[in-house]
Every structure is written in C-alpha cells, then in structure tokens.
Amino acid sequence: MPWLKLERRIAVVFVGLVVLVMLLMLLLVQRSGEHIVAVESQRQITAGRMSFEALVDQNRRQLELAATVLSRDFSFREAIATQDRPTMISVLQNHGSRIGAHAMMAIALDGRVIADIQQAQRPGEAFAFADLLKAAEADGRASDFVRMADDRVYQVVVVPILAPVRIAWIVMGFPVDHAWARGLAQSSGLDVSLIDAAAGRVLASSLPESRHAALAQAAPGVKDMSGELVLDGDHYQGVALPLGQQAWVILLHSLEKSEAVFKELEQALLITASGGIVLFVLGSLWLARRIAGPVNALAATARRIAAGDYSDPVAVKSKDEIGQLAASFENMRIGIAARERKITRLAYEDTLTGLPNRVRIEERLDSLGPTAEAAVVVLDLDRFAAINDALGHPVGDQLLRQVGARLAGQLPPRAMLARLWGDEFAFLLEGMDRPAVRAFAEALLAALRTPMEVGGQRLDVNGSLGIAFHPADGSGLNALLQRAELAMYEAKRRQCGFMLAEEVGPGPLPEQLSLIGEMRDALEKHEFILHYQPKLDLASGCVIGAEALLRWQHPERGLVPPGRFIPFAEHTGFIREITPWLLAEVAAQTAAWHAQGLDLVVSANLSARDLLDPGLVVLVRELVASHGLPPAALCLEITESALMEDPTLAQAHLEELAAFGVKLSIDDYGAGQASLAYVKSLPVHELKIDQSFIRSLAGSPKDAAIVRSTIALGHALNFAVVAEGIETEADLAWLRDIGCDIGQGYFIARPMAAAAFVDWIAARDLAFPGM
Amino acid sequence: MAALDAGGAGFEVRVQSQAGAPIEDVAVVLEPVSGRVPQLKAQVSIEQRDREFVPYLSIVQKGAAVNFPNRDTLKHHVYSFSPAKTFEIKLYAGQPAQPVVFDKAGEVALGCNIHDWMEAHVLVVDSPWFGKTGADGIVRIAQVPAGRYRLRTWHPRQKTAAAAQEVVIGATPARRTELALDVAPREPRHKPPADSGSY
Numbered sequence: 001m002p003w004l005k006l007e008r009r010i011a012v013v014f015v016g017l018v019v020l021v022m023l024l025m026l027l028l029v030q031r032s033g034e035h036i037v038a039v040e041s042q043r044q045i046t047a048g049r050m051s052f053e054a055l056v057d058q059n060r061r062q063l064e065l066a067a068t069v070l071s072r073d074f075s076f077r078e079a080i081a082t083q084d085r086p087t088m089i090s091v092l093q094n095h096g097s098r099i100g101a102h103a104m105m106a107i108a109l110d111g112r113v114i115a116d117i118q119q120a121q122r123p124g125e126a127f128a129f130a131d132l133l134k135a136a137e138a139d140g141r142a143s144d145f146v147r148m149a150d151d152r153v154y155q156v157v158v159v160p161i162l163a164p165v166r167i168a169w170i171v172m173g174f175p176v177d178h179a180w181a182r183g184l185a186q187s188s189g190l191d192v193s194l195i196d197a198a199a200g201r202v203l204a205s206s207l208p209e210s211r212h213a214a215l216a217q218a219a220p221g222v223k224d225m226s227g228e229l230v231l232d233g234d235h236y237q238g239v240a241l242p243l244g245q246q247a248w249v250i251l252l253h254s255l256e257k258s259e260a261v262f263k264e265l266e267q268a269l270l271i272t273a274s275g276g277i278v279l280f281v282l283g284s285l286w287l288a289r290r291i292a293g294p295v296n297a298l299a300a301t302a303r304r305i306a307a308g309d310y311s312d313p314v315a316v317k318s319k320d321e322i323g324q325l326a327a328s329f330e331n332m333r334i335g336i337a338a339r340e341r342k343i344t345r346l347a348y349e350d351t352l353t354g355l356p357n358r359v360r361i362e363e364r365l366d367s368l369g370p371t372a373e374a375a376v377v378v379l380d381l382d383r384f385a386a387i388n389d390a391l392g393h394p395v396g397d398q399l400l401r402q403v404g405a406r407l408a409g410q411l412p413p414r415a416m417l418a419r420l421w422g423d424e425f426a427f428l429l430e431g432m433d434r435p436a437v438r439a440f441a442e443a444l445l446a447a448l449r450t451p452m453e454v455g456g457q458r459l460d461v462n463g464s465l466g467i468a469f470h471p472a473d474g475s476g477l478n479a480l481l482q483r484a485e486l487a488m489y490e491a492k493r494r495q496c497g498f499m500l501a502e503e504v505g506p507g508p509l510p511e512q513l514s515l516i517g518e519m520r521d522a523l524e525k526h527e528f529i530l531h532y533q534p535k536l537d538l539a540s541g542c543v544i545g546a547e548a549l550l551r552w553q554h555p556e557r558g559l560v561p562p563g564r565f566i567p568f569a570e571h572t573g574f575i576r577e578i579t580p581w582l583l584a585e586v587a588a589q590t591a592a593w594h595a596q597g598l599d600l601v602v603s604a605n606l607s608a609r610d611l612l613d614p615g616l617v618v619l620v621r622e623l624v625a626s627h628g629l630p631p632a633a634l635c636l637e638i639t640e641s642a643l644m645e646d647p648t649l650a651q652a653h654l655e656e657l658a659a660f661g662v663k664l665s666i667d668d669y670g671a672g673q674a675s676l677a678y679v680k681s682l683p684v685h686e687l688k689i690d691q692s693f694i695r696s697l698a699g700s701p702k703d704a705a706i707v708r709s710t711i712a713l714g715h716a717l718n719f720a721v722v723a724e725g726i727e728t729e730a731d732l733a734w735l736r737d738i739g740c741d742i743g744q745g746y747f748i749a750r751p752m753a754a755a756a757f758v759d760w761i762a763a764r765d766l767a768f769p770g771m
Numbered sequence: 772m773a774a775l776d777a778g779g780a781g782f783e784v785r786v787q788s789q790a791g792a793p794i795e796d797v798a799v800v801l802e803p804v805s806g807r808v809p810q811l812k813a814q815v816s817i818e819q820r821d822r823e824f825v826p827y828l829s830i831v832q833k834g835a836a837v838n839f840p841n842r843d844t845l846k847h848h849v850y851s852f853s854p855a856k857t858f859e860i861k862l863y864a865g866q867p868a869q870p871v872v873f874d875k876a877g878e879v880a881l882g883c884n885i886h887d888w889m890e891a892h893v894l895v896v897d898s899p900w901f902g903k904t905g906a907d908g909i910v911r912i913a914q915v916p917a918g919r920y921r922l923r924t925w926h927p928r929q930k931t932a933a934a935a936q937e938v939v940i941g942a943t944p945a946r947r948t949e950l951a952l953d954v955a956p957r958e959p960r961h962k963p964p965a966d967s968g969s970y
C-alpha cells in the first residue's frame with residue numbers, strides 16, 4: 001500500500017531524528033559522566049591524599065605531643081634517673097593507654113632498651129631502629145613507620161627525655177592496622193591500604209577482607225602504580241605513597257561510587273528517552289495518518305479518474321495544503337472530463353460536417369460481430385476537385401456540409417453515415433438484404449440529383465456509389481471500404497451510379513491502391529503539373545502549337561512517369577477527376593499565352609472516360625467561354641483505343657465539340673485498329689502518327705513507307721498530319737520533304753514548363769529571325 | 772667569673788673550637804697529682820632570674836654549699852637527677868631555707884620542673900684551682916702553687932671528653948695553654964614571653 005509508505009516514512013523520519021537526538025544525549029551524558037567521574041575521582045584522590053597526609057601528620061604530632069608530655073613528667077624522669085623499671089613501665093602503660101599508643105618504650109642514650117610495655121621481661125636489648133635514634137639526635141625528635149618485633153607496623157615518634165639535658169628517649173607508636181586504615185579512610189574519603197611491596201602482603205586496609213588478595217597481587221608494581229586498579233571487578237582510581245622503609249600506602253577511590261550516580265542518571269534518561277520515543281512513535285503515526293488520510297482519499301480519487309470515472313466530485317474538506325490540493329484535483333477532474341468529452345467528439349466526429357468519422361464507423365462495424373449482416377456503401381462526388389479549385393475551398397466545404405446533411409436525411413434506421421475524408425462518405429447499413437441496399441442506393445442518387453445552392457450558386461452534384469457486404473466481401477472496415485471503393489470507381493467509370501463489390505471483383509494490387517490514394521492527394525496538393533511540348537509547322541518552321549502533357553511531381557517518388565499513373569487513372573476512372581482540372585489549366589494557360597501575343601493551339605489528351613462523359617462538352621464550353629478563347633485555340637487529342645470503347649457515343653460527343661469549334665486530333669494513329677472508314681466519318685482535323693513509326697524511320701524502310709502512305713492518306717482526307725517523336729535532324733528533313741505538316745519531338749524541344757516555353761520561343765525567334 | 776685567688780703563679784688557658792672560635796663556659800680544673808688539697812670556704816649562688824639559671828655553669832669544690840635564690844616573682848622547682856647530686860627544691864620563692872651541699876665530685880645538671888628551658892650545670896671538683904672561659908675563650912687561674920697538676924677541661928655540651936693532661940706549674944707565670952674542644956651548640960628551647968602571665 002503506497003499510502004502506508006508515506007505514513008511510515010513520516011514516522012520513520014520523526015522517530016529516527018528523536019532516537020538520534022536521544023542517543024546523542026545519552027552519549028553526551030555518558031561521555032561527560034566518564035569525564036566528570038575521572039576528574040572527580042582525580043579531585044577526590046588529590047583531596048583525599050592531602051587529607052591522608054594531614055591525618056598522618058596529625059597522628060605524628062599527637063604522638064609527639066603525648067611523648068613530649070610524658071618526657072616532662074617529673075616522676076617518670078625520676079624513675080628513669082633512678083632506673084626504676086617497674087615505675088617506668090607502669091607510667092608508659094598509663095600514658096600509652098591514654099592515647100591508644102600500643103608501642104611505648106624508653107631507650108637509653110646508648111640505644112639500649114630500658115623499658116618496653118610489650119616486652120617487659122627483656123630489657124637491655126639494643127633498640128632495633130638505630131637510624132631513628134640518630135635522626136632524633138640530629139633533629140631533637142624523629143618519627144617514622146616501622147615494623148616492630150610483633151610484626152606489626154607502627155607509626156612511631158622518638159622524643160628525648162630532658163632533665164634538663166637528654167637522659168633517655170621515649171618511643172611511642174600507634175599501631176597501623178585495619179582500624180587505623182578505616183579511621184583514615186573515613187576521614188579522607190578514600191580507601192586506605194598499607195602493603196608490604198617486597199613481601200606482597202597487605203598489612204592493613206580499609207577494604208573488605210575479600211579484596212586483600214587482589215590488592216596484594218597489585219603490590220609488586222605498586223611503585224609504578226597510577227591510574228586504575230581493578231579489584232574484584234570494581235574499578236578504582238588510586239595513588240601509591242611510600243610509607244616508612246618498606247611499606248606503601250595505596251589510596252583508592254572507588255569509581256563505582258561516582259559512576260553509580262551517572263548510571264542512575266543514565267538509567268533515568270534511558271527510561272525517559274524510551275518513553276519519549278514511544279510517545280513520539282504514536283504521535284508521529286497519528287500525525288502521519290492525519291496527513292496521509294486525506295492524501296489517500298485524493299489518491300483513490302486520482303485512481304478513479306485514471307480509470308476514466310469522472311463522476312464523483314473530489315471532496316474539499318479543509319483549507320490547508322491538502323484542501324488546496326483537493327480543490328486542484330477537483331478542477332483537474334472537471335477539466336479532464338470536459339477535455340475527454342471533446343477528445344471523444346474529435347475522435348469520433350468529423351468536424352466539418354458533424355457526422356461520425358471513419359474511426360466511429362469502424363468501431364460500430366467491429367461491435368457488430370464477425371457474422372453480422374451489414375453493408376458498407378461508399379459515396380464519392382464526381383469532379384469535386386474541379387469544383388474546389390474553381391470555386392474555392394470555402395465553397396467546397398459548404399458543399400460537403402450540404403451533401404452531408406442531405407445524405408443524413410436519407411439515413412434508414414440502424415444505419416450510420418460517416419464522412420471518410422474529402423468528398424467520400426460511407427454508410428453502414430445493418431440488416432438489409434441486397435434488394436433493399438440497391439433501393440437505398442437508388443434513393444441516394446435520386447436525392448443528390450436535386451441541385452445544391454452553395455454561396456448563391458446552383459451546383460449540379462453527381463456521385464458514384466460502391467457497395468460491399470459484410471461478411472461476404474470481407475471483414476473489417478478497411479477491407480470492406482477497399483472493395484466498396486473499387487466498386488465505386490468502376491461505377492464512376494461506367495457512369496452507372498453504383499456498383500456492388502461482388503460485381504467488380506477483388507481490386508488492384510496494394511501498390512496501385514496506394515497510388516489511387518496518392519493521386520487524390522496529388523490533385524488536392526497540386527502535385528500534378530503540365531508540361532508543354534512545341535508543335536512545329538514543318539513547312540514554315542513556325543511554332544504553331546503545343547501539347548499539354550501531364551506530369552506528377554511526387555513529393556517522395558520524384559517525377560512519376562505518365563505511363564505509370566495515367567493508364568491507372570483511366571482504369572480506375574480517376575482520370576475523370578483529373579481531366580476537368582487539366583482542361584481548366586490548359587484553357588487558362590492558352591488564354592495567358594494569347595494575352596502575351598502567342599497565338600498557339602494547345603492540345604490536351606482525353607481518355608475514353610472523358611470522351612464518354614456527357615459533361616465534357618459542357619465543361620469545354622464553360623472553359624472556352626470563361627477565358628474568352630476562340631474555340632479553335634483548343635485541340636483535344638483522342639487515342640484510337642479511346643474511340644473504340646464506345647464508338648457511337650464518342651462520335652456523338654466529337655461532333656458536338658467540333659460543332660462548337662474545338663479542334664480534334666486522333667492520337668497514336670496507326671497503333672490501333674480503327675477502321676479508316678470510321679476515322680473518315682469523324683469530324684477530326686488532325687492525325688498524329690504513332691511515335692513508334694517515326695522513331696524507326698531511319699532503320700526501317702517499311703515504317704518509312706507506312707508513314708509516307710499515312711501522310712498521303714491524311715492529306716487525301718483533308719487532315720493535317722502530325723509526326724511526333726522526331727529525334728534527329730534527318731528525320732525532320734525527311735518528314736518535311738515528304739509533306740508532313742506538323743512536327744513534334746525531342747529534336748525540336750522537350751516538353752517544358754509554361755514559363756520555360758515562353759523563354760524557349762523567345763530564344764528560338766532570336767536564332768531563326770526569319771521564321 | 773668566680774676564680775680563686777690563692778696567690779702564687781697564675782695559669783692561663785684559651786679554649787677554641789677546631790675552627791678557631793673562642794668557646795665560652797669551658798670548665799678548666801687543675802688537680803694536683805699528689806699532696807693535700809685545701810678546702811675552700813666559698814659561698815656559691817645559682818640564681819633564678821628572669822626564668823633562667825644564672826650562671827649557666829658553676830664549678831664548685833666538693834663539699835660546697837650552693838644557694839638557689841629565686842629573684843623572680845614566680846616560683847621555680849629546681850631539681851637534679853644527676854648521680855653526683857640528686858635533689859629537688861620544690862616550688863619556692865625567694866631564698867630557700869637550706870643551701871644544697873654538693874658533697875660528691877661529678878657533673879650535675881640542673882633543671883626547673885616548671886620551666887623546661889631552664890638549664891644549669893654544676894661541675895663538682897676535688898680541687899680549689901679551677902675556672903671557666905669567658906666569651907673570649909680565655910680563663911686565668913691565679914695563685915696556683917708550683918707543682919705537678921692534671922689539667923682537665925669540661926663543657927656541658929662537649930661532644931667528647933678531652934683527656935686530662937699533666938702540667939707543671941713553676942714559680943713564674945707559664946705561657947698560656949691553648950686547647951681545642953668540640954662543643955655542640957646550645958639547643959634552642961622555646962621560652963614563652965614573660966609578660967604573657969600564663970605561669
């Protein structure tokens with residue numbers, strides 16, 4: 001769950017920071033605790049050591065004082081002077097017990113023991129610590145820590161007995177035992193231990209008995225001892241001081257005691273921190289949920305919107321950032337919903353006519369299922385490109401809208417009308433049998449027959465229909481449209497209104513299909529251009545005319561040769577779209593040349609379709625009239641084969657044209673099988689000998705003979721004879737010599753653009769000024 | 772200076788330290804090697820003045836009686852534990868009723884049981900010819916009859932006792948005798964000021 005992640009992340013960041021802070025705090029406390037303990041224990045040791053030394057000194061002074069007091073005791077001195085040992089011992093015992101001095105001796109000036117309370121029976125021995133006496137002699141008194149005969153250590157002082165001159169010494173000593181150590185420990189705040197470094201023995205200690213063994217182990221290194229000492233797992237900070245000849249005092253400060261305070265503090269902190277962290281976890285989870293909750297709701301809404309459900313408005317509950325976000329979401333939801341509606345409309349609707357588009361009709365067809373009975377009817381307007389060019393796109397668009405409206409009026413129930421593109425419309429008819437579809441097609445054609453009123457002009461609109469059936473003619477809109485379009489072109493070719501795909505058969509190859517589509521585009525995009533090839537009057541050498549030749553300047557394929565697309569255009573009937581445009585171009589160009597003073601006769605080629613089109617004569621009339629041309633400035637070239645498709649209708653149309661005054665020419669004469677009798681009956685002015693004969697003039701005497709006889713025959717029938725495909729000067733001369741009227745070919749000039757044609761004539765006039 | 776002036780030839784001794792410093796309070800005694808020793812009748816006093824014994828050193832012939840007049844307003848308690856003469860005169864003021872008779876030759880250290888610093892020495896000798904050096908370290912013993920004597924010196928703080936030596940004293944004054952002696956300095960002892968009134 002993604003929202004859990006956000007929630008967890010917020011909590012993790014917050015809690016992580018708190019844990020970090022707490023850890024740092026604990027670390028700080030621990031660190032400073034350690035530092036404070038170290039400093040504090042050092043301070044304790046320093047203070048304790050001073051205290052210890054002061055106490056030892058105080059003890060010494062106390063001993064000295066007591067000894068001095070004793071040394072002044074008159075009766076004691078008397079006892080000494082009189083060698084009264086029992087009295088001496090009793091006085092020593094008495095004084096010793098007063099201050100707790102367990103060692104009490106009187107020593108003669110010669111160093112022999114006079115009296116000793118511990119060894120009353122053995123007087124007269126030499127005092128064991130001669131050095132002490134020597135020091136006392138030098139300084140008047142002395143003190144030290146010594147190990148006595150009882151193997152115990154004493155802090156002793158030696159003071160003289162003066163009467164008033166020195167008569168003896170008093171030795172007085174406190175035992176250095178556990179009680180002594182404990183007393184000093186209490187006053188100094190440190191643990192006090194006395195050890196015999198050499199013997200590794202604890203002589204006295206304030207520490208519990210259990211630690212003496214461990215302490216004794218540390219004895220050998222006591223001289224160098226500094227810093228820490230571990231006894232029984234407890235840590236001590238210590239310092240060692242020499243005491244007397246062999247003994248060392250170790251003052252120890254227990255770190256545990258100091259650390260305990262900090263341990264307690266740390267524990268309290270740990271508890272507080274843990275509690276704080278728990279509170280923080282709960283708090284940040286609560287906060288995260290408060291933040292994440294509305295975000296989750298928004299996320300859910302966003303998912304619904306992503307799934308295409310725009311119905312639920314986004315609830316805006318608060319005015320904070322989340323609320324603003326929710327408001328933005330709501331605006332977005334409304335915007336997206338509106339745009340989707342628009343996009344859907346654009347996707348399924350033809351913007352010009354408001355009819356469904358190709359996508360929509362395709363979806364509808366797909367939704368019917370693979371076995372459903374349905375018919376696709378394609379309608380294409382005739383000569384729409386010419387109308388568009390002549391009257392402009394706005395008029396064309398208006399026309400399309402009107403046509404759309406009119407077709408929509410014919411829509412039967414459970415049928416859909418769509419505009420596919422350009423002037424092509426399609427119907428999807430469901431559940432209609434063939435007779436019903438035929439009847440519908442008739443009704444459509446009838447509906448179109450009524451002229452349209454566009455921009456104040458009455459326009460006659462004709463269309464051709466192609467019909468394909470689902471599933472018999474194919475599955476899928478593309479396949480059905482292809483079949484229906486082929487049928488439609490065939491209907492256009494035959495001028496029969498509509499055709500069924502099954503009557504036409506499967507269509508041309510895919511490459512040709514694409515060519516059809518491209519030719520449509522070419523016409524719309526003005527990729528078709530006209531080149532003009534001069535026609536020369538051989539006798540005079542004057543340019544008397546030009547033949548307009550269709551060229552296709554394809555944006556990707558380059559210049560498409562006429563042989564590649566013109567036959568196909570003728571075959572599919574598309575030529576009926578091209579020819580009106582071509583004638584209009586030729587008329588306009590001819591008029592332009594006439595206006596420049598070039599009185600040329602310009603020829604245009606007509607296909608059989610064109611020739612059989614009843615609209616041809618009307619169109620030619622309109623063009624001639626609109627450009628103010630003499631009809632004879634136009635020459636229409638018709639091939640033999642075109643004539644033979646429907647010789648009767650062709651003748652009728654030719655006669656109309658001839659009556660109007662337009663010149664007519666039989667193209668490619670000699671290649672076909674037109675009978676001379678038929679040709680003779682046509683109102684034709686010109687015969688064009690097929691290029692194949694002219695090209696083989698030099699090499700084939702037989703062809704030369706045919707040309708010669710054709711010229712003679714043409715002249716006999718009162719035709720002007722044209723030789724095209726002239727490529728050599730010799731051929732030109734030969735043709736002129738045998739009386740051919742007009743020549744055309746590369747040797748004279750290649751076909752060229754209209755602008756170049758004018759330049760070419762100007763250049764030729766300069767070269768042959770006499771002509 | 773309490774020297775006997777018995778006539779006859781004088782005898783002069785000068786005592787100095789190894790370092791050549793004159794030594795005061797050196798007892799110098801001439802004991803005749805043989806013959807009778809006359810007993811002097813002399814009155815000797817060791818005063819207590821200003822909480823001190825005056826003089827520090829007294830030399831008396833055996834049998835002499837010594838008075839201990841107390842010139843202070845406070846009391847003293849004079850004692851001696853010396854074997855030559857053990858005695859004490861308990862707290863007294865003024866002149867004690869009886870003088871103390873030193874009837875045995877030897878060294879006697881005197882102290883006061885009240886004032887620890889008070890110290891005096893009495894050398895009891897068996898001869899009437901003796902004297903003690905002054906601050907210049909010189910002592911003159913007058914009117915010593917001609918004859919053979921043992922010359923003895925003694926000082927309360929001498930480190931080692933000097934051996935006695937024989938001297939012959941003629942009718943004419945002899946040259947001064949030079950002696951060296953090693954003496955420890957007097958131990959300083961605390962003496963509270965007198966006006967404190969605490970004793």
Ligand SMILES: [Cu+2]
Pocket residue numbers: 819822846847848883884885886889
């Ligand atoms: Cu006194």
